[in-house]
Amino acid sequence: MKFASEFRDPALARALLSAIADKADALGASRAKPLHIMEICGGHTHSIFRYGLDKLVHEGIEFIHGPGCPVCVLPMARVDECVEIAERPGVIFTTFGDAMRVPGHRKSLMQAKAGGADVRMVYSPLDALELARRNPEREVVFFGLGFETTTPSTALSVQQAAREGLRNFSVFCNHITVPEPIKALLDDPDMVLDGFIGPGHVSMVIGVHPYDFIARDYGKPIVVAGFEPTDLLQSILMILTQVAEGRAAVENQYGRVVPEHGNPVSLAAIDDVYEKRPSFEWRGLGEIDASGLRIRPKYRAFDAEEKFGIGYARTRAPVPEIAGCECGKVMVGKLKPTQCPQFGKGCSPEMPLGALMVSSEGACAAYWQYGSRVAAE
Template sequence: MKYVEEFRDPKAAKGVLAAIAQVTNEIGATREKPVHIMEICGGHTHAIFRYGLDKLTPEGIEFIHGPGCPVCVLPMSRVDECVELAERPEVIFTTFGDAMRVPGTRKSLMQAKADGADIRMVYSPLDALELARRNPDREVVFFGLGFETTTPSTALSIQQAAAEGLTNFTVFCNHITVPPPIKALLDDPHMVLDGFVGPGHVSMVIGIHPYDFIARDYGKPIVVAGFEPLDLLQSVLMVLEQIRDGRAEVENQYARIVPDNGNPVSIAAIDEVYEARPSFEWRGLGEIDASGLRIRPKYAAFDAEEKFGIGYGGGQIRSVQEPDGCACGQVMTGRIKPVACPQFGTGCTPEMPLGALMVSSEGACAAYYQYGGARSPEPAE
């Protein structure tokens, strides 16, 4: 299959790995003093472990797993609000499957469904829109979740609902953006980051220029990467070459898919429907300015927060502590590896998760559990 097989070629991979080893040696990176490269996207985390890239690359490279899973960074309080919405008798609550098993303080959406709430898994917000058309006597709420990758489809669904004059369709908006949390991590004096592998799917929408500040203001290289083994290996090599050469640039390894300036139709839909929230809470990072999106007043009729008086719209945002022993926040921000969490694989498993990182298809803990951990875990703090 074109654009797949050639990016899984073992002979080509050996050549790139040899180049990585050479550049790693040239910059003097060792196991004791490694180069710290953060892959921002959870999809990249899973690809690294699925293909064993953490074991194939030299010990002088340390992969740091970033906050690139929208399900994982959602605080438990927002899950609680989803459950509260879903338990209203007039509501049909719709969501992507990834969010169904994420624990809240009382229960997950899956447990709420088992208890009788009308919760339906959908593949697109357009599915939720169709449910609203077919059930005019019910309130259909779509759980709008995700980074810039999924935001355009929700925006277009809201525009379609407005065009049709639907009055029973709303979105519980939890869409978030990638650049602000990266800035928060770079501003953290305890984080040691030498470069980034940038998200591919997000960049299909927004392009590569929203990351200019990483190179310009912080002097760190970032390479937007695809998801096949050779994509990731080439991107790591490109980051290392920048470090060796004393450069800090935004480079696009995934140019076959990612246009430098993004997708103008998607960007226009986002700008039309959404505006930046003053702040939004992230698991492990706390409140980050302008990191979340909210529905503009023009489309307030389709905003579940405004209609049902919950969340930021209800002015009753509450902070919820993680379960005892759960280190989701530390893992999510790259401070520790999943295997350093005291609950990993014992008190927290995919069957009985304590945190979102174990159940999300892009969660770092799920990747470690499924494919095996990294070389030597750091001790839990």
């Protein structure tokens, strides 16, 4: 398949693996003192396990699984608030499919639907807009969830709703940004990281310069990477080369997709519709300053938090994690999924305790799907 098979070429993969091994040996990497490389994106985590890269790369390289995906890092309180909105009379609550089964403290959206709430899976916020047009007597709420990758589509939908005057459409905004949690991880004295594989899809929107602080302020290399096996292997080699040369820079392996300065149309829509929240809660990381987005006052009519008096529009008590669930520690790279006492026992794809087993980009789902179920050493 053109534009895919060339990035899965076995000969190229073997050459890259050999070069990685040579570089790791020269750096003195070993199982006793491995090089820790964090892949920030859950799509990368799944590619690593799908293609067996965790077993193929030099034994002195250890992948640390980072925040992964917005479903993974969403705190239980926000899931509870989704359910609260969905169960209100006259509401059609719309969401992407991977958020349907994420457990809240009370229930998931799927369970709310089974109990009679009108919860519908959509593929785009434009589907929610169409529902609002067809159901003018009902409130249609879109669960705006995602990193910078999905933020533009929600922003453009809000702009379209404003142009049409669709006052029965609103967004429960849970859009979050990538650079701030990376800084929180780097500020954690318990984290030992030698480099980062940067998220390709996020960078397609924001470009590469929002990561400059990683190299400039923390002296860590970061390489924005594609999602095919040779993309990831080349990115690892680029990171090792920077370490070997004693330098730290932001490099773009995914140049065929990621422009240096991002997508100007998307960035303009984001800037028009959203502003930074003072802080936002992340699973496993707590409140992180300026890491979330909220709808600007000029679009307040389309803000579900304001319309329903929910979320950060009201005071709320923290919601604790389910007892025994270690999603928070797995999400920040402090535990491997198989080190969670519930992995494969109390928590499985059929009966998940946490978001990382549910999400299509969750680390626990990757370990389960691709057979890495043996207890970590």
